[in-house]
Amino acid sequence: MVTIESSIKVRLVKIGELAKLTGCSVQSIRHYEKEKLLATLRRSDGNFRLYDSATVDQLKFIKHCRSLDLSLAEIRQLIALNQQPGMGCEDVNRMIDSHIEQVALRINELQDLQDKLMALRTSCASQSTVKECGILQTLSVSRK
Amino acid sequence: MVTIESSIKVRLVKIGELAKLTGCSVQSIRHYEKEKLLATLRRSDGNFRLYDSATVDQLKFIKHCRSLDLSLAEIRQLIALNQQPGMGCEDVNRMIDSHIEQVALRINELQDLQDKLMALRTSCASQSTVKECGILQTLSVSRK
DNA sequence: CTTAAACTCTATGGTAACTATAGAGTCAAG
């Protein structure tokens, strides 16, 4: 009897190449492993991490999620859900919806902030001295 | 000869009252002190921090700056500038301008993110299973 | 075969602006 592992030759890469293939840094990969988002398939005799092509895809998935600013905790959840193919995916939808909401909130906050900063900026003419600076004066007055 | 300090009675408050007066947390105040943004006027016999009303104003200034998301380093700079009343205030203007730019950049980033999240969200109908979930499928495909 | 460069390993400290906690001391009222 021959095991799949011994009969099929799989190309394994070290962490540096995995990093290049995915555009992640080596440290990120080790960090994802520590955070249980990514498993190391096996180690070389010298204890180097070795990965197969499935791992490359998993890491790309993680990277895609990160580019959408999903937290590592959320990504961990998505990976877990992904392993329950038969279940409903309402949880996935809920997560994304809530994320959209968070981002919308943050955009609004920043927009308010932007308005305040612009108003503040108009309070000082460039040629002024620190003593007369409208910005510093405004900042010294507490807001209602 | 009588010093000003001994002849005029100043109302001094402890850190808890300073916190109430300004809406800052006690820990924040201690943190600002460690970061050299705020000095403690003096200590009680029992080593409690004591503050006067000028400190209340300084802390309000800091709080106002923080509400505009200025970093502690930037605030430290503003405080230093404030102590050079005769100098031009171009540096103040520059700082605020650069801050406005940063915020604008961040808003744009978040807006892009929002668009991507919305697109992602439409890829899954709520009644689907994990296996068929368009969101998970989309996330599994690396972006161009 | 040996050596040197390039790579990898683990462990640790740093980032920003705090929050939360522990364990000890101080103060004010009853």
Added chain:
DNA sequence: CTTGACTCTATAGTTACCATAGAGTTTAAG
């Protein structure tokens, strides 16, 4: 004089990494 509220310092935790040290591994060249 005791109890509760307050304060003190020091330390760990938050998030997603990056940077570094010091040691070991691999590989290509000589």
